[in-house]
Amino acid sequence: MKTRVKYESGLDKFNRIGTATNISFNLIFIVLALVCLVPVLVVLSVSLASEDSIRNDGYHLIPTAFSGEAYHYIVKQGKMISQALGISVLVTVVGTVLGVMLTTSMGYVLSRPNYKLNGLLTWIVFIPMVFNGGLVSSYYINSNLLGLKDTVWALILPLAVSSFNVIICKTFFRSTIPDALIESAEIDGSSQLRIFFSIVLPISLPVLATIGLFLCFSYWNDWFQSMLYINNQNLYSLQALLNSLMSNVDALAKNASSMGISYAELVATMPKESARMAVAIVIVVPVAVAYPFFQKYFISGLTVGAVKG
Structure with a gap:
């Protein structure tokens, strides 16, 4: 009985470590994906912004004034x-x-x-x-x-x-x-x-x-x-x-x-x-x-x- 309890305890500990590792890797990949995605979104935002807003406010993720x-x-x-x-x-x-x-x-x-x-x-x-x-x-x-x-x-x-x-x-x-x-x-x-x-x-x-x-x-x-x-x-x-x-x-x-x-x-x-x-x-x-x-x-x-x- 004690051996079974120790086995289940060790398995639970292993599962917790595995879950924490997966969460850590997911967070890392999310950050890396954002690093790649944000510049593209900024370029898209600037392409949709008016010249006056770019000249006055600079680059923004969401344009202060939209223009086509x-x-x-x-x-x-x-x-x-x-x-x-x-x-x-x-x-x-x-x-x-x-x-x-x-x-x-x-x-x-x-x-x-x-x-x-x-x-x-x-x-x-x-x-x-x-x-x-x-x-x-x-x-x-x-x-x-x-x-x-x-x-x-x-x-x-x-x-x-x-x-x-x-x-x-x-x-x-x-x-x-x-x-x-x-x-x-x-x-x-x-x-x-x-x-x-x-x-x-x-x-x-x-x-x-x-x-x-x-x-x-x-x-x-x-x-x-x-x-x-x-x-x-x-x-x-x-x-x-x-x-x-x-x-x-x-x-x-x-x-x-x-x-x-x-x-x-x-x-x-x-x-x-x-x-x-x-x-x-x-x-x-x-x-x-x-x-x-x-x-x-x-x-x-x-x-x-x-x-x-």
Whole structure:
């Protein structure tokens, strides 16, 4: 009887500790979630505030005076905003699809133990993770040798493949795809391309979603490639446009003459701070909406690639 009482007492103590631990972790995650969420809410609040309230009262979580000037102005600048949005969508979709295919195919090749150049190519992939060739050499190769300057490909190709993503794919394929499955397909006469597309990829959704999300975020949030390689304003992405807005108000005023509006009138009536925040919201919303649909695969693929390596 005493032993049973001690056992129940110890179990109750263990349950209390477990409950306290769970509450502590929940509080920590709530605080971290607020740290991530509050800045977005502040940006949304500023985008909905009037210029006078921002100028007089500063930034607030709840605007002191609401105004739709910023979004109305974005609608008026629909041609330029939609063009930048189209470039961002095009670069993100094409870059993500191309990057996933190149990264997974390279990772699959390196994951095969009987591939003769496995060791050499693994080092070739690994070295750029430690040593970078530098910005000058990259610019020279992309602009002069490849002739990518002022083309959409300058926004796509430099970010298509990274050593980190290749290593994740290699680890995933090596630890998840059974060698017996590949060998049985080879015995049946399947080529490596058919094995890769018909067998390997259909059972590799977690790593595909993981790499796809990495690439999608990289392309969608990138403005640096535009700053380096793009002089033609028609090829500006949303992020490059926002970067110009953060630097000066001229970015939205450059097309004033084509719309029959004087530069002085445009600058005087433009909602400066709220417009910048409104463009930031336009950039953030698509990624925030898409992420929950891929979160399950993202976490699964990242866990397998990182833990089983």
